[in-house]
Amino acid sequence: MNPHQRKLSRAGVAVAAALALSLSAAACGDGGDGGSDGDGDKxxxxxxxxxxxxxxxxxxxxxxxxxxxxxxxxxxxxxxxxxxxxxxxxxxxxxxxxxxxxxxxxxxxxxxxxxxxxxxxxxxxxxxxxHQDVLIRADDKSITKPSDLNNKKLCSVTGSTSAQNVKTKLAPDAQLQEYGGYSECLTGLENGVIDAVTTDDSILAGYAAQDQFRGKFKLGGFKMSNExxxxxxxxxxxxxxxxxxxxxxxxxxxxxxxxxxxxxxxxxxxxxxxxxxxxxxx
CATH class of the missing domain: 3.40.190.10 (Periplasmic binding protein-like II)
Structure with missing residues (x-):
């Protein structure tokens, strides 16, 4: 290779290196939507x-x-x-x-x-x-075990399996009341229209922890299922x-x-x- 060819070859390498570097920098700076693993991505x-x-x-x-x-x-x-x-x-x-x-x-x-x-x-x-549990009024001493729900008004939301589980397996004589939402069940419980509300204990605890309900209810602690x-x-x-x-x-x-x-x-x-x-x- 003559000196002129060597100069052309070195120039070509330099251009290629510069192009690769610019492409790499552009890729690193691309904020795109194509992933959820980097800072700044949604x-x-x-x-x-x-x-x-x-x-x-x-x-x-x-x-x-x-x-x-x-x-x-x-x-x-x-x-x-x-x-x-x-x-x-x-x-x-x-x-x-x-x-x-x-x-x-x-x-x-x-x-x-x-x-x-x-x-x-x-x-x-x-x-x-x-665990599936029940929420009752804080002063209620009549419900201490699942079978005590017999002849009591038990509330859950429409379509829920929780109340059906209680009625079929633990308290067949419970009077099942189905409302549109748990907030309605809790209002009924507060007003004495409902005796107990059933679903997961974590969900019941979350509702009972709301400011308007604090101190009014307690969990039965029955652990009727594992969730x-x-x-x-x-x-x-x-x-x-x-x-x-x-x-x-x-x-x-x-x-x-x-x-x-x-x-x-x-x-x-x-x-x-x-x-x-x-x-x-x-």
């Missing part, structure tokens, strides 16, 4: 919008509850600040579809792990062991392992206990210890 999270203490959208447009605190902690461990989170309502009947369609990155919405759901989505966790709350992700998603690591850290650094006390403490909720990741209570 992350879509499904929660309940109508469960005080668990997942609630407040009138001022903010979000509160235990699931919200768990999801916010997890998102931060995945590299997202609270302002990066796009909260989406995950109604019970829609959760699997939302994950399968990719509408959300993960769902934390009082989402009990069971075999049927696990065929369609993957679960990180569990992060809370809840393992998990964080739902798409089948095969690598987020499952990363979320499990985040949940383990949340427990170890004390943030989990703080979230329980903050959201359920006012109702006297005797929560189970944080469950071991991957261990499902039957």
């Amino acid at each position: 992350i879509n999270v499904g929660i309940k919008f109508d469960q005080p203490g668990v997942g609630l959208k407040t009138p001022d447009g903010s979000y509160t509850g235990f699931d919200v605190d768990v999801a916010t902690y997890v998102a931060r461990q995945l590299g997202h600040e609270p302002g990066d989170i796009v909260w989406k309502e995950a109604k019970s009947a829609d959760r699997e579809t939302m994950l399968q369609r990719g509408d959300v990155d993960f769902i934390a919405a009082s989402y009990s792990i069971n075999d049927e759901r696990a065929k369609k989505v993957d679960f990180a966790g569990p992060y809370l062991l809840a 393992n709350y998990g964080i739902g992700v798409q089948k095969g998603s690598e987020l499952k392992a990363r979320i499990n690591s985040a949940l383990e850290k949340m427990v170890s650094d004390g943030s989990w206990d703080k979230a329980v006390q903050k959201n359920f403490g006012p109702a006297g909720y005797r929560n189970e210890p944080a469950p071991k990741i991957g261990t499902i209570a039957k």
Whole structure:
């Protein structure tokens, strides 16, 4: 190769290197929408919008509850600040579809792990062991065990399986009342029209912790079922392992206990210890 050719060759290498560098810089600076793993990217999270203490959208447009605190902690461990989170309502009947369609990155919405759901989505966790329970008036001494619900007016929401479970398995003579929402059940309980309200103890504790109900109700503590709350992700998603690591850290650094006390403490909720990741209570 003559000197003139060597100069041309070196010039070509320099141009190629400069082009590669500029392309690399452009790629690094691209904020795009193509992922949820970097700072500044949005992350879509499904929660309940109508469960005080668990997942609630407040009138001022903010979000509160235990699931919200768990999801916010997890998102931060995945590299997202609270302002990066796009909260989406995950109604019970829609959760699997939302994950399968990719509408959300993960769902934390009082989402009990069971075999049927696990065929369609993957679960990180569990992060809370809840139980079906009843809420009664604070001064009620007549209901101390599930069978005491016989001949009592038992309320749950229309279409719920919770009240049916009590009526078929534990108190066949309970007088089942179905209302449109748990708030209506609690109003009935407060006014003496209803004797007990049943669903997951975490949900009951969240309602009872609201300012207008504080001190008026108590949980029965009956533990009529095990409800393992998990964080739902798409089948095969690598987020499952990363979320499990985040949940383990949340427990170890004390943030989990703080979230329980903050959201359920006012109702006297005797929560189970944080469950071991991957261990499902039957």
